[in-house]
Amino acid sequence: MNAHDHHLILGGARSGKSAYAEKIAQESGLEVVYIATAQVYDAEFGKRVDQHQQRRPSHWHTVEVPHKLAEVLQQQAAPGRCLLVDCLTLWLAQCICPECAPPEGVDWQHERAALLDVLPSLPGKILLVSNEVGMGIVPLGEINRQFQDEAGRLNQAVAAICNKVSFIAAGLPLVLKS
Numbered sequence: 001m002n003a004h005d006h007h008l009i010l011g012g013a014r015s016g017k018s019a020y021a022e023k024i025a026q027e028s029g030l031e032v033v034y035i036a037t038a039q040v041y042d043a044e045f046g047k048r049v050d051q052h053q054q055r056r057p058s059h060w061h062t063v064e065v066p067h068k069l070a071e072v073l074q075q076q077a078a079p080g081r082c083l084l085v086d087c088l089t090l091w092l093a094q095c096i097c098p099e100c101a102p103p104e105g106v107d108w109q110h111e112r113a114a115l116l117d118v119l120p121s122l123p124g125k126i127l128l129v130s131n132e133v134g135m136g137i138v139p140l141g142e143i144n145r146q147f148q149d150e151a152g153r154l155n156q157a158v159a160a161i162c163n164k165v166s167f168i169a170a171g172l173p174l175v176l177k178s
Helices: 017-027 043-057 067-074 088-096 108-121 143-160
Strands: 005-011 031-037 061-065 083-087 125-131 162-168 172-176
Touching: 005 017, 005 143, 017 031, 017 043, 017 083, 017 125, 017 162, 031 067, 043 083, 067 083, 067 108, 067 172, 088 108, 108 143, 125 143
Parallel strands: 005 125, 005 162, 031 061, 031 083, 083 125
Antiparallel strands: 162 172
């Protein structure tokens, strides 16, 4: 396996992107570390997180990281290991959304720069799941538009660094870059 095996997996809501990423991780035959960015804010979202957990093999190690993603990736990445980050979009939301109360010292531009800086040098296999948020209407409200803009910019920047990019629709992968 080459030293640089980084794969961005994009898709809309309920597109099957997480299941696709999990399948790639499983088939890699490597030790898998699942990096969960979600914080649970309500019961319905909690159920979704539970469903994801039940689907994952029990021997996968899970690290929960709503902020400071670059630091955790640096700590966890290793040759012969697969990191599955699910997902970049929630990480972004939690860094910029005032209701998510990002901790003191968490600044989105700094967080984003740190990720883009560290990503090219990470060893092993890295799978990054992200939502494609630019195919619907432009949302109402400044924070929603900021989120859509930042998500689109983040996906473009990460795609430029990754050597593979797939777009998932209806559970089916479309290869954008290989």
